[in-house]
Amino acid sequence: VxxxxxxxxxxxxxxxxxxxxxxTGRVRDRNGPWLAERLRELGVDLAYTTIVxxxxxxxxxxxxxxxxxxxxxxxxxxxxxxxxxDLTAEVVGEFQGREMVLDEALADRIAQIVRPLLKRWxxxxxxxxxxxNRKQATIPRGSSxxxxxxxxxxxxxxxxxxxxxxxxxxxPGPPRELQPMWKQALEAEPLHAALAxxxxxxxxxxxxxxxxxxxxxxxxxxxGREGVELGRLEVTTCLKRGEVEVVTRYEPDAQxxxxxxxxxxxxxxxxxxxxxDGSTVDEQVAELLRGYxxxxxxxxxxxxxxxxxxxxxxxxxxxxxxxxERPGSSDYFSGGIVAYSNEAKASQAGVAPELIERHGAxxxxxxxxxxxxxxxxxxxxxxxxxxxxxxxxxxxxxxPVGLVWLSVTLDGAEPITRSVNLPGGRxxxxxxxxxIAMHLLLRALSDA
Amino acid sequence: VxxxxxxxxxxxxxxxxxxxxxxTGRVRDRNGPWLAERLRELGVDLAYTTIVxxxxxxxxxxxxxxxxxxxxxxxxxxxxxxxxxDLTAEVVGEFQGREMVLDEALADRIAQIVRPLLKRWxxxxxxxxxxxNRKQATIPRGSSxxxxxxxxxxxxxxxxxxxxxxxxxxxPGPPRELQPMWKQALEAEPLHAALAxxxxxxxxxxxxxxxxxxxxxxxxxxxGREGVELGRLEVTTCLKRGEVEVVTRYEPDAQxxxxxxxxxxxxxxxxxxxxxDGSTVDEQVAELLRGYxxxxxxxxxxxxxxxxxxxxxxxxxxxxxxxxERPGSSDYFSGGIVAYSNEAKASQAGVAPELIERHGAxxxxxxxxxxxxxxxxxxxxxxxxxxxxxxxxxxxxxxPVGLVWLSVTLDGAEPITRSVNLPGGRxxxxxxxxxIAMHLLLRALSDA
Numbered sequence: 001v002x003x004x005x006x007x008x009x010x011x012x013x014x015x016x017x018x019x020x021x022x023x024t025g026r027v028r029d030r031n032g033p034w035l036a037e038r039l040r041e042l043g044v045d046l047a048y049t050t051i052v053x054x055x056x057x058x059x060x061x062x063x064x065x066x067x068x069x070x071x072x073x074x075x076x077x078x079x080x081x082x083x084x085x086d087l088t089a090e091v092v093g094e095f096q097g098r099e100m101v102l103d104e105a106l107a108d109r110i111a112q113i114v115r116p117l118l119k120r121w122x123x124x125x126x127x128x129x130x131x132x133n134r135k136q137a138t139i140p141r142g143s144s145x146x147x148x149x150x151x152x153x154x155x156x157x158x159x160x161x162x163x164x165x166x167x168x169x170x171x172p173g174p175p176r177e178l179q180p181m182w183k184q185a186l187e188a189e190p191l192h193a194a195l196a197x198x199x200x201x202x203x204x205x206x207x208x209x210x211x212x213x214x215x216x217x218x219x220x221x222x223x224g225r226e227g228v229e230l231g232r233l234e235v236t237t238c239l240k241r242g243e244v245e246v247v248t249r250y251e252p253d254a255q256x257x258x259x260x261x262x263x264x265x266x267x268x269x270x271x272x273x274x275x276x277d278g279s280t281v282d283e284q285v286a287e288l289l290r291g292y293x294x295x296x297x298x299x300x301x302x303x304x305x306x307x308x309x310x311x312x313x314x315x316x317x318x319x320x321x322x323x324x325e326r327p328g329s330s331d332y333f334s335g336g337i338v339a340y341s342n343e344a345k346a347s348q349a350g351v352a353p354e355l356i357e358r359h360g361a362x363x364x365x366x367x368x369x370x371x372x373x374x375x376x377x378x379x380x381x382x383x384x385x386x387x388x389x390x391x392x393x394x395x396x397x398x399x400p401v402g403l404v405w406l407s408v409t410l411d412g413a414e415p416i417t418r419s420v421n422l423p424g425g426r427x428x429x430x431x432x433x434x435x436i437a438m439h440l441l442l443r444a445l446s447d448a
Numbered sequence: 449v450x451x452x453x454x455x456x457x458x459x460x461x462x463x464x465x466x467x468x469x470x471x472t473g474r475v476r477d478r479n480g481p482w483l484a485e486r487l488r489e490l491g492v493d494l495a496y497t498t499i500v501x502x503x504x505x506x507x508x509x510x511x512x513x514x515x516x517x518x519x520x521x522x523x524x525x526x527x528x529x530x531x532x533x534d535l536t537a538e539v540v541g542e543f544q545g546r547e548m549v550l551d552e553a554l555a556d557r558i559a560q561i562v563r564p565l566l567k568r569w570x571x572x573x574x575x576x577x578x579x580x581n582r583k584q585a586t587i588p589r590g591s592s593x594x595x596x597x598x599x600x601x602x603x604x605x606x607x608x609x610x611x612x613x614x615x616x617x618x619x620p621g622p623p624r625e626l627q628p629m630w631k632q633a634l635e636a637e638p639l640h641a642a643l644a645x646x647x648x649x650x651x652x653x654x655x656x657x658x659x660x661x662x663x664x665x666x667x668x669x670x671x672g673r674e675g676v677e678l679g680r681l682e683v684t685t686c687l688k689r690g691e692v693e694v695v696t697r698y699e700p701d702a703q704x705x706x707x708x709x710x711x712x713x714x715x716x717x718x719x720x721x722x723x724x725d726g727s728t729v730d731e732q733v734a735e736l737l738r739g740y741x742x743x744x745x746x747x748x749x750x751x752x753x754x755x756x757x758x759x760x761x762x763x764x765x766x767x768x769x770x771x772x773e774r775p776g777s778s779d780y781f782s783g784g785i786v787a788y789s790n791e792a793k794a795s796q797a798g799v800a801p802e803l804i805e806r807h808g809a810x811x812x813x814x815x816x817x818x819x820x821x822x823x824x825x826x827x828x829x830x831x832x833x834x835x836x837x838x839x840x841x842x843x844x845x846x847x848p849v850g851l852v853w854l855s856v857t858l859d860g861a862e863p864i865t866r867s868v869n870l871p872g873g874r875x876x877x878x879x880x881x882x883x884i885a886m887h888l889l890l891r892a893l894s895d896a
Contacts, residue, residue, distance in 0.1 A: 021686035023497060024488060025481025026693065032499065033473025040472060047506050049471060049499040051480065054684060058495050065513045083665040085684055128666030174687070176872045217531040218576030236502060236533050238469035239622070245474065310786070316772025317765030320786040324764025327840050327874055335792030337785060338758070338768040344783030344826055348796070378792055392775050424624045426775055 043198030082132030093140030349373030491646030530580030541588030797821030
């Protein structure tokens with residue numbers, strides 16, 4: 001498919017997230033990031049994500065802004081619910097100069113969907129339901145309907161004339177409704193046309209752990225001096241969960257420039273570069289536990305499956321929750337202990353009370369005893385122990401808030417036991433500690 | 449302080465989040481929501497939050513849009529780092545018509561801050577550090593400097609003439625730097641002037657659990673018919689973690705209208721309205737465990753402290769992690785067991801293997817045995833057990849993905865054991881199950 005006449009650049013998109021609850025921070029927006037990723041895969045350039053409240057004038061102003069910036073496709077999320085503050089379909093219809101009409105067949109289909117739900121709430125007023133159905137089935141004339149996943153239909157609302165303005169895709173707010181409906185939207189003709197002519201950029205990710213972001217800035221300067229064509233690469237770096245992520249976007253014919261850049265990073269950061277293929281530490285740990293080697297260029301070794309158990313104090317279950325986020329984690333995750341009190345450390349993980357008395361609950365000795373206890377009690381090959389001061393209270397001069405001891409033990413190998421002083425508040429300390437535990441695990445598994 | 453001449457409305461703000469990593473969804477924006485809450489407390493009306501990548505033209509267009517919409521204060525986050533893609537200070541300086549100048553004293557202060565950090569990375573190139581310091585100390589002439597919390601200074605950059613455009617507050621991206629610097633910014637004179645004349649709205653929150661959002665829409669219609677002055681209330685409702693949250697904003701003299709609205713909600717939803725003061729189920733459970741009564745209008749009862757232990761299968765530690773999010777949770781949280789495998793259910797929580805064989809690991813019997821096991825093994829007063837099929841695999845016709853059994857047991861009281869069929873993906877099922885566990889706990893503690 002070639003680009004529409006008069007356009008010699010990739011299509012540009014904008015995401016308009018609506019909802020006072022999102023704007024005011026009461027609900028986290030998960031749709032903007034998800035749509036951003038989908039657009040990237042399509043080679044569409046996302047320029048803006050704007051969040052507005054449930055106020056029609058602000059929604060209109062944001063749509064107008066995106067039209068003025070030459071945006072080809074606007075995707076809205078939210079504001080399709082049954083309450084009066086759900087205004088998106090109406091505002092978009094008006095913006096595109098399209099009258100609102102009741103689609104009777106759609107109202108019937110919504111009624112069908114709602115019927116079984118009513119069983120869960122037998123005392124509900126049927127009039128409330130009928131009014132909600134009619135509201136949700138009133139749509140701009142000439143738009144394509146995306147069949148509801150929940151009860152709200154989505155819409156693809158074209159401009160009055162092809163090319164005379166953006167195509168607007170109207171999607172519901174709940175991610176589990178929005179995501180399948182986006183796939184439907186891609187098949188609608190007006191969106192198809194608006195997205196024509198996209199260049200599929202390459203995007204590659206490097207991940208490093210244990211260096212400051214400024215080191216990457218310097219590496220970029222060095223790469224430039226060494227003749228790497230940085231002008232052909234769009235490099236962005238960021239700190240994420242304590243790791244430095246380097247994402248590079250480039251047109252397919254700039255592959256050589258990217259390869260040269262990676263070579264410079266490899267040379268300067270041999271110990272801290274842990275991912276060259278974008279894989280996360282979570283993925284690498286999971287693969288190694290399953291007995292596979294994650295980094296493709298590592299020497300092949302005999303595969304051996306291993307199981308893992310955790311004993312956590314300050315992280316309170318976060319590491320176990322992170323490990324079990326992955327489907328299929330029961331293949332290698334035996335279980336965990338959240339030993340918050342000293343009694344629980346003793347009774348659940350078998351930490352000797354004398355050890356706690358002698359070294360304190362936050363110590364390398366106790367971290368290692370927790371790791372061993374988890375391993376023994378749960379019959380796993382590898383144990384991880386974490387104990388620390390997450391704050392805000394409980395810190396002392398010797399053991400300040402942010403001090404965390406971690407240990408990874410594994411039968412027949414030296415235990416890896418480390419302390420770190422983590423910055424930030426309680427949530428930061430807990431999250432960062434789980435990341436460090438993942439990296440210690442990665443190290444233990446790579447060496448084993 | 450009165451509003452600047454010519455303005456008879458509350459000041460309006462816009463938040464501009466910069467960073468390709470945020471726009472593309474690789475990093476979650478935590479600053480927009482946090483700033484939204486701070487602005488609300490100040491009575492400032494947040495109109496837009498816009499996310500742009502590290503592209504100066506897009507940043508400029510978004511600033512221009514906010515100026516055209518009559519925004520009085522723009523707060524930017526991100527783009528102050530040491531790498532070349534960090535452009536915010538420069539773009540804002542140019543937008544406000546202010547030349548960029550190197551602040552030598554500031555460069556020295558940054559050098560002082562950076563010095564101790566260098567010890568952690570002894571092999572770092574000092575030239576890289578010096579260049580980073582100079583870049584971060586180059587600021588628009590006439591702006592107020594906000595002292596760095598990390599290494600990046602923030603800025604308050606006024607318009608050329610007072611009232612001739614927005615005041616722009618430039619803050620760094622990491623939340624733990626941004627948050628203290630926002631407090632500094634509030635003391636800077638240009639921001640102080642721009643925020644003058646704010647009306648402090650009241651905002652109140654109701655929370656309901658176990659009804660669909662459409663029921664609240666109907667309650668609003670009924671309230672209107674019964675004469676509640678809804679025009680004076682800005683009511684927004686949303687589904688959040690499986691709960692319905694009803695947030696109402698109103699001017700102080702509309703208190704009577706709000707009280708009348710609450711009365712209607714109370715009458716229509718006596719069983720499902722669990723919070724009238726905005727307190728969350730997490731807060732209420734914590735207070736009840738500490739021996740306090742959370743709902744202020746409940747009859748006073750003798751206070752009794754209780755301790756809690758968890759045994760989780762499908763949620764894999766998420767409930768323990770949620771309970772230990774709160775500082776001081778060690779007062780009532782004894783510990784938890786993540787019994788992912790059947791062996792762990794037996795060895796750690798004492799679940800009889802016959803019980804699993806007879807009823808299956810996902811059953812009310814096993815949920816209750818997990819709760820009892822957690823309570824006994826960890827010596828706690830209350831036990832919570834969760835077992836379910838989080839998916840995407842592992843579902844059967846009898847026990848589909850999303851089926852979760854939960855149980856709360858407490859010495860001397862009937863156990864509360866329930867099953868639910870939760871929609872959505874693995875992450876949704878796991879998160880929703882922890883919310884339901886919190887509500888079962890709330891019920892058990894309120895009845896006890």
